[in-house]
Amino acid sequence: MDIDEFNRQSRFEFERIRDFIILHYHLNQREDSAFWRQCREMPIPEPLQQKLNLYRSRGRIVRENNELFSEVGWLQVMHGQGLRAMGHHPLASLLSEQEVAEYLGNVSGVIGKCLQVMPRHADYIAEHCAAPR
Known part of the structure; x- marks a missing residue:
């Protein structure tokens, strides 16, 4: 593998891991401190915003290029933090x-x-x- 491809793949993985971690903080419902309000209101990376928009609109979660976290992992955090889909996939x-x-x-x-x-x-x-023993 050449250096540029390695760097591209590494960057992709690091960014998806970053997004998954941010998701936990961004979707929090806590009101007990400025920290939690700031986490909820902070700007988030565009790929994460796209994932949230897609889930909100149709309940879809897309896993790109065999990324580390599965669709189930993303669903567990989104649903567990109170995010609900407004619609469903037309095939349903x-x-x-x-x-x-x-x-x-x-x-x-x-x-x-x-x-x-x-x-x-x-x-x-x-x-x-x-x-x-």
Whole structure:
């Protein structure tokens, strides 16, 4: 890999990591100090603003070039900090409520079957992760 390409890829990763960290502070709802108000009101990088706008408008999260944080990670922070999508992707309207309910019922059934054969969390930890004695 040549130097310019390495620098480009490194810059991209550093900027996405920066954006992910800023997201935690920018979406805060705290009112107990000037620090938190400043974090919420500070200007944010354009790529992060674009991610927020896309999520707000359609609930979409785009992961670029196999960036470090997954769509699930971005969703966890956005939703966990109170950001809600105002709309949804048009493809989501192609299924009826009944079709969605059936699909989710099937997912629930698969999860239930998996749980029946999986060990309890405490048992797994005791068997595979216990501290040496």
